Amino acid sequence: MQPTPHLLLDETMLRGATLALIPGDPGRVPRMAKHLTEACPLKSSREYLSYWGLVSGHPVIICSTGIGGPSTAIAIEELAQCGVRTFIRVGTTGAIQPTIRVGDVIVTQAAVRLEGTSSHFAPLEFPAVADHDVTSALIQAAIASRATHHVGITVTSDTFYPGQERYDTFSGRVLPRFQGSIEQWRSLGALNFEMEAATVLTMTRVFGLRAGCVLGVIANRTQSEAIDGGAVETTEELAIRVAIGAASRLLAEQP
Numbered sequence: 209m210q211p212t213p214h215l216l217l218d219e220t221m222l223r224g225a226t227l228a229l230i231p232g233d234p235g236r237v238p239r240m241a242k243h244l245t246e247a248c249p250l251k252s253s254r255e256y257l258s259y260w261g262l263v264s265g266h267p268v269i270i271c272s273t274g275i276g277g278p279s280t281a282i283a284i285e286e287l288a289q290c291g292v293r294t295f296i297r298v299g300t301t302g303a304i305q306p307t308i309r310v311g312d313v314i315v316t317q318a319a320v321r322l323e324g325t326s327s328h329f330a331p332l333e334f335p336a337v338a339d340h341d342v343t344s345a346l347i348q349a350a351i352a353s354r355a356t357h358h359v360g361i362t363v364t365s366d367t368f369y370p371g372q373e374r375y376d377t378f379s380g381r382v383l384p385r386f387q388g389s390i391e392q393w394r395s396l397g398a399l400n401f402e403m404e405a406a407t408v409l410t411m412t413r414v415f416g417l418r419a420g421c422v423l424g425v426i427a428n429r430t431q432s433e434a435i436d437g438g439a440v441e442t443t444e445e446l447a448i449r450v451a452i453g454a455a456s457r458l459l460a461e462q463p
């Protein structure tokens with residue numbers, strides 16, 4: 209096959225990897241690669257940085273998705289073309305339940321499709337649901353990592369600011385549709401806001417692939433609009449450990 213147009217990857221470069229760890233941030237990719245053996249960089253193009261390596265002796269790929277649905281959809285599509293069948297999103301998030309603390313991790317069971325990209329793959333009535341086995345592996349890995357973790361519904365927004373009801377912005381404007389939305393989603397039991405899970409879960413589900421999602425909490429929106437800068441690195445590292453632990457469990461179950 210020709211290398212894919214955005215990720216610049218082909219199936220031979222993946223050397224048998226069928227599981228992808230997909231952070232949003234390309235800067236997180238080399239940090240994640242330190243947890244692999246025989247890790248080596250593959251390609252770098254726009255927001256997409258990829259590495260190959262081994263988890264518990266099995267080949268995996270790490271590839272960033274960039275922020276938001278459109279760039280994530282390209283990554284999922286092209287990784288699937290290259291042979292990836294299992295996706296683990298590793299990201300950061302703002303919690304909307306007062307009991308969830310900065311430094312905890314969230315394992316997404318399902319996502320509210322408050323974004324546009326997933327509607328190019330399935331009508332809005334279709335649920336964005338994580339794969340049971342991937343979710344179960346993430347929960348087991350969180351327990352093994354002694355991470356305080358929460359399992360539930362994530363709200364995926366196309367915007368970091370108005371769609372997550374942030375007022376501390378250039379315009380200060382939040383459209384009526386989003387005013388009070390933190391309280392709305394909180395009272396409905398959703399745990400957190402982020403920007404990619406619904407796209408990943410909808411696409412993989414309709415493609416017949418599997419995906420799960422683990423997110424490190426770097427803000428609590430019931431207390432502040434701001435990200436807790438001091439907590440970002442350690443929280444990301446915890447989410448990475450959980451994701452790699454889950455990958456190891458899933459790969460061990462492979463025939």
Ligand code: URA
Binds near residue numbers: 300401426
């Ligand atoms: N990512 C988001 O989308 N929102 C937050 O508040 C933090 C990380």
